[in-house]
Amino acid sequence: MSEALLDVRNLSVDFHTARGTVHAVKNVSWSVNRGETLAILGESGSGKSVSASAVMNILDMPPAQIVGGEILFDGQDLLKISYETHRALNGKKIAMIFQDPLSHLNPVYTVGWQIVEMMTAHGRPADKARQRALELIGRVGIADPEQALHKYPHQFSGGQRQRLMIAMALMLKPDILIADEPTTALDVTIQAEVLALLKELQLETGMAMVLITHDLGVVAEIADRVVVMSKGEIVEQGTPREVYHNAQHPYTRQLIGAAPGKGEIKLLEAAAPVLLETKKLCKTYGEFTALKDVSLVLHRGQTLAVVGESGSGKSTLARAILRLENPDSGEALWKGQDLIGMNARELLGVRRQIQMVFQDPTQSLNPRMSVYQLISEGWDIHPIMPDHAQRRERVAELLLQVGLEPDHAQRYPHQFSGGQRQRIAIARALALEPELIICDEAVSALDVSIQAQVIALLEEVRARLGISFLFIAHDLGVVRDFADTVIVMKAGEIVERGATRQIFEAPQHDYTRRLLAANLDPDPDIQAQRRLAGAHP
Amino acid sequence: MSDLSLTKPNNPATQRGFTIFLAMLWRDKLAFISALVLVLVVLCALVGPALLGDLATNQNLRGRNSPPFDMTRGWAFFLGGDSLGRPMLARLIVAARSTMMVAAGAVATALIVGATLGLVAGYMGKNISQAIMRLADVIMSFPSLLLAVVVLYVLGPSIPNMILVLAITRIPIYLRTTRAEVLEVRERMFVQAAVVMGASHGRIIVRHVLPVVAPTLVTIATLDFAFVMLAESSLSFLGIGIQPPDITWGLMVSQGRPYLTTAWWLALWPGVCIVITTLALNLLSNWMRIALDPAQRWRLEARSTTDV
Numbered sequence: 049m050s051e052a053l054l055d056v057r058n059l060s061v062d063f064h065t066a067r068g069t070v071h072a073v074k075n076v077s078w079s080v081n082r083g084e085t086l087a088i089l090g091e092s093g094s095g096k097s098v099s100a101s102a103v104m105n106i107l108d109m110p111p112a113q114i115v116g117g118e119i120l121f122d123g124q125d126l127l128k129i130s131y132e133t134h135r136a137l138n139g140k141k142i143a144m145i146f147q148d149p150l151s152h153l154n155p156v157y158t159v160g161w162q163i164v165e166m167m168t169a170h171g172r173p174a175d176k177a178r179q180r181a182l183e184l185i186g187r188v189g190i191a192d193p194e195q196a197l198h199k200y201p202h203q204f205s206g207g208q209r210q211r212l213m214i215a216m217a218l219m220l221k222p223d224i225l226i227a228d229e230p231t232t233a234l235d236v237t238i239q240a241e242v243l244a245l246l247k248e249l250q251l252e253t254g255m256a257m258v259l260i261t262h263d264l265g266v267v268a269e270i271a272d273r274v275v276v277m278s279k280g281e282i283v284e285q286g287t288p289r290e291v292y293h294n295a296q297h298p299y300t301r302q303l304i305g306a307a308p309g310k311g312e313i314k315l316l317e318a319a320a321p322v323l324l325e326t327k328k329l330c331k332t333y334g335e336f337t338a339l340k341d342v343s344l345v346l347h348r349g350q351t352l353a354v355v356g357e358s359g360s361g362k363s364t365l366a367r368a369i370l371r372l373e374n375p376d377s378g379e380a381l382w383k384g385q386d387l388i389g390m391n392a393r394e395l396l397g398v399r400r401q402i403q404m405v406f407q408d409p410t411q412s413l414n415p416r417m418s419v420y421q422l423i424s425e426g427w428d429i430h431p432i433m434p435d436h437a438q439r440r441e442r443v444a445e446l447l448l449q450v451g452l453e454p455d456h457a458q459r460y461p462h463q464f465s466g467g468q469r470q471r472i473a474i475a476r477a478l479a480l481e482p483e484l485i486i487c488d489e490a491v492s493a494l495d496v497s498i499q500a501q502v503i504a505l506l507e508e509v510r511a512r513l514g515i516s517f518l519f520i521a522h523d524l525g526v527v528r529d530f531a532d533t534v535i536v537m538k539a540g541e542i543v544e545r546g547a548t549r550q551i552f553e554a555p556q557h558d559y560t561r562r563l564l565a566a567n568l569d570p571d572p573d574i575q576a577q578r579r580l581a582g583a584h585p
Numbered sequence: 586m587s588d589l590s591l592t593k594p595n596n597p598a599t600q601r602g603f604t605i606f607l608a609m610l611w612r613d614k615l616a617f618i619s620a621l622v623l624v625l626v627v628l629c630a631l632v633g634p635a636l637l638g639d640l641a642t643n644q645n646l647r648g649r650n651s652p653p654f655d656m657t658r659g660w661a662f663f664l665g666g667d668s669l670g671r672p673m674l675a676r677l678i679v680a681a682r683s684t685m686m687v688a689a690g691a692v693a694t695a696l697i698v699g700a701t702l703g704l705v706a707g708y709m710g711k712n713i714s715q716a717i718m719r720l721a722d723v724i725m726s727f728p729s730l731l732l733a734v735v736v737l738y739v740l741g742p743s744i745p746n747m748i749l750v751l752a753i754t755r756i757p758i759y760l761r762t763t764r765a766e767v768l769e770v771r772e773r774m775f776v777q778a779a780v781v782m783g784a785s786h787g788r789i790i791v792r793h794v795l796p797v798v799a800p801t802l803v804t805i806a807t808l809d810f811a812f813v814m815l816a817e818s819s820l821s822f823l824g825i826g827i828q829p830p831d832i833t834w835g836l837m838v839s840q841g842r843p844y845l846t847t848a849w850w851l852a853l854w855p856g857v858c859i860v861i862t863t864l865a866l867n868l869l870s871n872w873m874r875i876a877l878d879p880a881q882r883w884r885l886e887a888r889s890t891t892d893v
Contacts (some may be wrong), residue, residue: 370781398693399783411774416796460879
């Protein structure tokens with residue numbers, strides 16, 4: 049067996065919590081060589097980040113404890129060396145980039161200062177460091193490097209910040225780059241660009257890359273080898289092609305099956321009466337145009353998807369319809385009545401009919417209320433269920449309907465997983481018997497397999513109760529299986545609209561095509577074909 | 586039948602809730618002791634003056650500054666006698682009432698008024714907020730002692746007036762803290778979810794904002810308790826606070842000050858009472874913060890805590 053550059057052998061890590069010991073990582077082994085990209089694939093809680101954190105020595109160690117195994121870097125066991133030696137290796141030989149570059153850049157220092165610090169901290173002269181910083185910032189594709197050095201992190205967009213993080217990581221020409229979900233927080237088109245950049249840089253420097261991700265598409269695009277983790281164990285490994293076409297473990301198969309965008313596209317049903325219609329909605333914040341002449345029509349019982357990248361105005365649209373924000377001009381007609389002109393009393397009546405499911409259930413559920421209180425709160429406001437005994441029954445019924453247990457009613461949100469919390473949020477929306485549910489990125493914070501379950505739940509609710517959906521998403525794949533019609537937004541404007549099939553099979557606008565192309569397919573073969581065809585921008 | 590089914594599950598539920606509460610208190614031994622201490626202090630305040638009122642005011646010049654831990658003069662002199670030969674122990678117990686009345690009254694008034702104004706200032710529009718905040722600035726920039734001297738001189742020194750003065754000077758602290766927290770909390774997603782549901786402003790403030798802000802306020806209030814007790818003693822020292830023969834712990838500290846070198850017990854015992862009471866309040870509020878937070882409560886429910 050040839051000596052790998054980084055070799056993790058039989059690593060086991062425990063977390064000691066008040067509820068007992070959790071075996072976060074059990075007997076995990078993986079290795080990576082120069083010039084190679086290893087992807088560690090897994091959902092949240094699978095322990096995929098833990099082994100990488102152990103390599104970097106950034107595990108919090110009272111709660112965590114490394115109980116066994118070794119991490120060999122160039123033949124040296126990283127678990128046995130002193131803290132000081134490790135510090136010298138970190139950044140210099142092994143570098144890491146993180147999911148959210150905003151929280152990993154210090155907001156009070158200029159970007160230039162922070163990048164240069166990376167080298168001066170390892171004892172290099174400042175002028176040399178500055179020169180290398182300029183060179184690298186140019187290399188990662190940021191215009192005007194000289195200017196960029198003097199700017200602060202908030203002055204860059206998310207994609208640019210991730211590029212800066214990459215530049216920072218590469219300052220000392222590391223042998224290994226560990227990337228923890230590097231593109232999860234980014235828009236699809238930006239994600240494609242960042243992945244392409246990483247690939248190029250790897251070819252240039254010959255470094256090894258360890259990519260931690262939950263996204264099969266990213267694996268298909270960039271990885272040479274992949275290990276699939278579930279509940280702290282490696283359940284499968286091999287090349288992306290082998291794993292995708294020949295998955296052995298049931299978990300891997302489930303993961304591949306859950307990837308969105310493979311189902312039958314629905315055909316638009318015969319036109320039902322119009323439920324919601326907006327006419328030329330406009331909203332500006334100072335110089336920034338959030339909405340520009342947005343007009344849309346939603347029929348009863350149908351699902352309208354609004355797709356766009358961050359800053360495209362899709363959330364502002366939802367907020368304007370819900371009157372959380374007042375548009376500058378335009379109309380929003382709910383069954384023919386204008387929502388924008390309504391007074392508080394009229395609005396209260398409509399509030400019950402339009403419900404919303406938010407992106408992050410951790411934040412949209414009051415942490416101090418029990419599930420029963422959360423679901424039944426709407427009945428205190430709208431007098432549709434005055435009898436308390438009946439309420440208990442109805443809450444139990446709703447919990448069953450969204451796939452939870454009736455006795456969960458006495459628990460609090462923090463006792464549930466992310467997917468379960470989103471189910472509670474859906475039950476809360478259903479409690480008021482609405483006619484329209486607006487989902488603002490309702491599934492984008494969830495793991496793929498949970499995402500599939502939640503969408504199936506929404507689909508079922510729609511079929512059974514005839515509720516219409518306005519479904520806001522940044523991910524075209526999710527929308528494909530669920531929507532009747534799709535609207536694509538860019539910079540506050542609708543650039544394309546049409547039946548789902550038409551958008552996916554015959555996109556008219558350039559931007560729609562770019563979005564479709566940037567959407568990574570979980571199948572490595574298709575992804576390879578696309579690369580050859582040069583579909584990437 | 587339906588009547589039964591409605592009331593029946595309710596009653597045992599509240600009773601069980603109380604037992605769980607006691608069990609959680611028992612789990613945190615320090616908080617449990619604190620609760621006992623506070624119950625004792627409150628009992629002293631309630632029945633002390635009626636039982637020991639005469640004993641505490643009777644002068645006994647032969648027992649002037651008699652040293653503590655001496656049982657020859659009876660149990661009342663166990664903690665010594667003061668400069669007029671009155672038993673310290675009895676005086677401490679009797680003083681608990683006016684001390685607690687002033688401190689609790691001032692803190693509660695400041696807390697309620699400050700928190701209400703803060704909630705309004707944080708939640709409502711800019712104009713109301715501006716008006717309330719400038720009012721708070723005026724109070725804060727005015728020397729509190731000067732304000733107290735003026736008000737108490739005009740209205741005359743009495744317990745209600747003391748409460749009024751001390752409360753006014755402490756209001757801005759609660760007001761500013763509440764407003765700052767409300768500004769942050771009202772942007773949270775669950776508040777917006779409540780708006781979408783159609784909740785009224787009152788409901789959002791009471792059900793969604795206040796429970797998040799309350800633990801901070803309770804913590805500040807307990808810290809404030811000690812401050813108010815001492816502020817009251819300095820006012821009494823200036824002769825515009827509680828007047829003898831009424832006594833408070835703070836007044837006893839300042840009366841004992843001249844004898845510090847010869848009879849230390851005159852100032853020490855009331856000082857110890859103030860410290861113990863505030864400490865108990867602090868520990869209890871710390872416990873309450875955990876017990877009232879559903880996400881933290883498991884720390885008190887867990888059988889064995891293996892905190893490092």
